[in-house]
Amino acid sequence: MSNREMLxxxxxxxQRPLIMVVDDESSIRSTLASVLDDENFDxxxxxxxxxxxxxxxxCQPDVVFLDIWMPGWDGIETLEKIxxxxxxxxxxxxxxxxxxxxxxxxxxxxxxxFIEKPFDIESVVGAAARALDRRQxxxxxxxxxxxxxxxxxxxxxxxxxxxxxxxxxxWKGRNLGQRTLKESVILYGQGxxxxxKSGLVLEPLPLNSGLHFTQMGISRxxxxxxxxxxxxxxxxxxxxxxxxxxxxxxxxxALHAFGVSNLLIKCNGExxxxxxxxxxxxxxxxxxxxxxxxxxxxxxxxxxxxxxxxTQVTGIETLTIAPADTLSVSYxxxxxxxxxSQSVSVELDSxxxxxxxxxxxxxxxxxxxxxxxxxxxxxxGARLDNFILIGDDxxxxxxxxxxxxxxxxxxxxxxxDLFLIGRPLRGAITAKMTGHSDNISLLRKIREHAxx
Numbered sequence: 001m002s003n004r005e006m007l008x009x010x011x012x013x014x015q016r017p018l019i020m021v022v023d024d025e026s027s028i029r030s031t032l033a034s035v036l037d038d039e040n041f042d043x044x045x046x047x048x049x050x051x052x053x054x055x056x057x058x059c060q061p062d063v064v065f066l067d068i069w070m071p072g073w074d075g076i077e078t079l080e081k082i083x084x085x086x087x088x089x090x091x092x093x094x095x096x097x098x099x100x101x102x103x104x105x106x107x108x109x110x111x112x113x114f115i116e117k118p119f120d121i122e123s124v125v126g127a128a129a130r131a132l133d134r135r136q137x138x139x140x141x142x143x144x145x146x147x148x149x150x151x152x153x154x155x156x157x158x159x160x161x162x163x164x165x166x167x168x169x170x171w172k173g174r175n176l177g178q179r180t181l182k183e184s185v186i187l188y189g190q191g192x193x194x195x196x197k198s199g200l201v202l203e204p205l206p207l208n209s210g211l212h213f214t215q216m217g218i219s220r221x222x223x224x225x226x227x228x229x230x231x232x233x234x235x236x237x238x239x240x241x242x243x244x245x246x247x248x249x250x251x252x253x254a255l256h257a258f259g260v261s262n263l264l265i266k267c268n269g270e271x272x273x274x275x276x277x278x279x280x281x282x283x284x285x286x287x288x289x290x291x292x293x294x295x296x297x298x299x300x301x302x303x304x305x306x307x308x309x310x311t312q313v314t315g316i317e318t319l320t321i322a323p324a325d326t327l328s329v330s331y332x333x334x335x336x337x338x339x340x341s342q343s344v345s346v347e348l349d350s351x352x353x354x355x356x357x358x359x360x361x362x363x364x365x366x367x368x369x370x371x372x373x374x375x376x377x378x379x380x381g382a383r384l385d386n387f388i389l390i391g392d393d394x395x396x397x398x399x400x401x402x403x404x405x406x407x408x409x410x411x412x413x414x415x416x417d418l419f420l421i422g423r424p425l426r427g428a429i430t431a432k433m434t435g436h437s438d439n440i441s442l443l444r445k446i447r448e449h450a451x452x
Contacts (some may be wrong), residue, residue: 015042016040016041016042017041017042017062017063017128017132018041018042018043018044018059018060018061018062018063019036019041019042019043019044019061019062019063019064019065019128020043020044020045020046020052020055020056020059020061020063020064020065020089021033021036021043021044021045021046021064021065022045022046022047022048022049022051022052022064022065022066022067022070022075022078023045023047023065023067023070023094024047024048024067024070024071025067026047028067028117029045029047030045031119032065032119032124033045035119035121035124035125036124036125036128039121039125039128041128044059044061048070048071048072048073049070049072049073049074049075049077049078049081050072050073052064052066052078052082053078053081053082053085056082056085056086056089057085057086060086060088060089061086061089062089062090062131062132062135063089063090063091063092063112063128063131063132063135064082064089064090064091064092065092065094065124065127065128066078066079066082066091066092066093066094066111067093067094067095068093068094068095068102068106069095075093075094075095075106076102076105076106076109079091079093079106079109079110079111080109083109083110087110088135088138088139089135090112090131090132090134090135091106091110091111091112091131092111092112092113092114092115092127092128092131093106093107093111093113093114093115094114094115094116094117094119095114095116095117096116096117096118103199104186104188104199104201107184107186107201108186112130112131112134112135112184113127113130113131113203115127122220123220126220126221130203130205130264133205133206134184134203134204137204137206137291166451166452167298167300167423167450167451167452168449168450168451168452170301170303171300171301171302171303171449171450172298172300172301173298173299173300173301173426174298174299174301174426175296175297175298176259176297176298176299176424177292177293177294177295177296177297178207178208178261178262178292178293178294178295178296178297179258179259179260179261179262179290179291179292179293179297180204180205180206180260180261180262180263180290180291180293181202181203181204181260181263181285181288181289181290181291182204182288182289182290182291183204183288183289184201184202184203184204185201185202185284185287185288186199186200186201186202187199187200187201187202187272187274187280187284188200188272189272189273189274189280190272190273190386191246191247191269191270191271191272191273192235192247192270192273192276192363192386192387198267198268198269198270198271198272199267199268199272200251200265200266200267200271200272201264201265201266201267202263202264202265202266202284203263203264203265203266204262204263204264204291205262205263205264206262206293207262207293207294207295208262208295209262209264210223210224210261210262210422211223211224211255211260211261211262211263211265211422212224212263212264212265213228213238213240213243213245213248213264213265213266213267214243214245214264214265214266215242215243215244215245215266215267215268215269220241220243221264222238222240222241222243223240223422224238224248224252224265224420224422225420225421225422226420226421226440226443226444226447228240228420229420229440230244231246232435232436232437232439232440233436234436235247235248235249235436236248236249236252236416236417236420236436236439236440238420244269245265245267245269245270245271246269246270246271247270247271247273248265248271248416249412249413249416249417249436250271250273250276250277250278250281250363250412250413250416251265251271251278251281251416252415252416252417252419252420253278253281253354253358253359253412253413253415253416253419254278254281254282254285254359254416255281255285255419256415256416256418256419256424257278257282257348257351257354257355257358257359257415258282258285258290258351259290259424260285260290261293261297261423262293273363273386273387274386275362275386276362276363276364276386276387276388276409277359277360277361277362277363277409277412278358278359278360278412278416279359279360282354282355282359297423298423299423299424299425299426300421300423300424300425300426300427300446300450301323301426301427302321302322302323302324302425302426302427302446302450303323303449304322304323304449305320305321305322305323306320306321306322306442306445306446306449307319307320307321307442308320308438308441308442308445310437310438312433315334315433316432316433317432317433317434317435317438318430318431318432318433318434319414319429319430319431319432319434319438319439319441319442320429320430320431320442321425321427321428321429321430321442321446322427322428322430323427323428324426324427324428325426326347326348326349326426327347327348327349327415327424327425327426327427327429328345328346328347328348328349328428328429329345329346329348329411329414329415329429329430329431330343330344330345330346330428330429330430330431331343331344331345331407331408331410331411331414331431331432331434332407332431332432332433333404333406333407333410333432333433334432334433338390338391338392338393338394339390339406342403342404342406342407343404343407344404344407344408344411346358346408346411348415354415357408358408358411358412358415359412360401361401361402361405361406361408361409361411361412362386362387362388362398362401362405362409363387363388363409364387364388364389364390364405364406364409365387365388365389365390366389366390366391367389367390367391367392367396370389388400388405388406410431410434410435411431413435413436413439414429414431414434414439417436417439417440417443418439418442418443418446420440420443421443421446421447421450421451425446
C-alpha cells in the first residue's frame with residue numbers, strides 16, 4: 001500500500017480492518033497479504049522493524065503480523081517499539097522455529113497471538129479474527145468507538161462455536177449468563193507426566209464461543225467437550241486432530257467454579273502442574289478478573305439419578321449424581337495403611353466454598369508406584385513440591401493441608417472432569433474410590449439425558 005493509498009484510506013467512511021505484515025522474506029509478505037486481501041482485509045507490508053515503525057506511525061494498523069527472526073531489530077525488539085507508538089495495534093508473532101519461552105515472552109510484552117510457519121489460510125484468518133476481537137474488547141473497555149461489529153468478528157472466527165447443544169426439557173436450570181476473562185494471561189511451569197517445561201495461555205473469547213483448546217503453533221481451536229476426551233490414564237487428555245492437551249482437570253475445575261463459559265486454552269502439550277492443586281489457576285483468574293458478557297448460559301439441572309460403577313483391584317467404584325438444588329460432592333476413599341479411610345462432603349454453591357474447601361487440595365501418589373509410572377513414561381515431572389508422596393509410613397515430602405486432603409483432591413478432579421460437558425452442573429454427587437474414567441463415563445450418561 002503506497003502513502004497515497006494510506007491517506008485515501010483515512011478519508012474513507014467505511015473501512016476494512018487494516019493488517020500489516022512484517023517479514024524480511026518477500027515471498028511470505030506477498031503470500032500473507034494475498035490471503036488477507038481475499039478475506040476482506042486491507043493490507044500493508046514492511047520488510048524490517050524500521051520500515052514497519054515508519055509506516056505504523058502513518059496508518060496505525062488494527063493488527064500486525066510480525067516475524068520474530070529478522071535482521072536489525074528482531075521481532076521482540078520491534079514488538080516493544082510498536083507497543084510504544086501504536087498501543088491499540090494488536091500484534092501476532094510469527095516464526096518457524098521459536099521456542100515456547102520465546103512465544104510466551106512475546107505475549108508478556110503485549111503480543112495477541114503466536115502462529116508457526118508454514119501457514120495455512122485457516123490459521124492466518126483465525127489469528128486475525130482473534131486479534132481483532134481482542135482489540136475491540138480493549139477499545140470497549142476504554143469506552144472508545146469500535147469499527148468492527150461483534151457479528152463481523154464472529155463470522156471471522158473460523159467457526160468458533162459452543163459445543164454443548166440444546167438442553168432437554170426439564171434439564172435446563174438457571175441462566176447464569178456467559179463469562180470470560182477480562183484479559184489474556186500467561187502461565188509457565190512444568191508438566192507432571194511429561195516432565196517438560198510447559199507454557200499456558202488463557203485468552204478471552206467473545207459471546208457464544210464456548211471453551212476451546214489448542215496447542216501453541218496449531219492455530220485451529222477445538223471445543224473442550226466430552227467427545228474430545230482421548231485418555232483418562234492418571235489424568236484427563238483432550239485431543240482434536242494433531243492438537244492434544246493433557247492434565248487439564250485442575251484448570252477445568254477452577255473454570256467450573258468461576259463459571260467461565262468462553263475461553264481459549266493454549267499450551268504445548270500438558271497443562272502445568274504447579275503445586276498439584278487448582279490454587280494457582282484460581283489466583284490467576286482472580287488477578288485478571290471476570291468479564292460478564294450476558295447472553296444465555298443455562299446450567300444443567302439433573303432430573304434423575306444416574307450411576308456408573310466398576311470393579312477394580314481396590315474394590316467397587318461407584319459414582320452417582322442425583323437431583324439437588326445446588327452442586328455438592330461427597331467422596332469416600334479407602335486405601336491400606338498408612339492412608340486408611342477418608343470421607344468428605346462439600347456443597348459447592350459459590351466460588352468461596354470451592355476456594356476454601358477444594359482448590360488447594362493437591363494430587364497424590366504412592367512411592368510403590370513411582371517406578372511403574374516412570375517405566376510407563378509418566379510422572380517424569382513429579383517433584384517433592386508438586387504432589388503428595390506417600391510411603392509405607394505415611395506422607396514423605398510435605399505437611400497435609402487438610403486431614404482428608406486426598407479425598408478433597410478427588411473432588412477437585414470430579415468438578416474439573418464434569419465441566420467437559422461445557423456447562424455448570426446442579427446435582428448431588430456421591431463417589432467412592434472413583435477416578436477420571438468414572439467421571440467421564442458419568443458425564444456421557446448426563447449428556448445422553450440432558451443434551452439434544
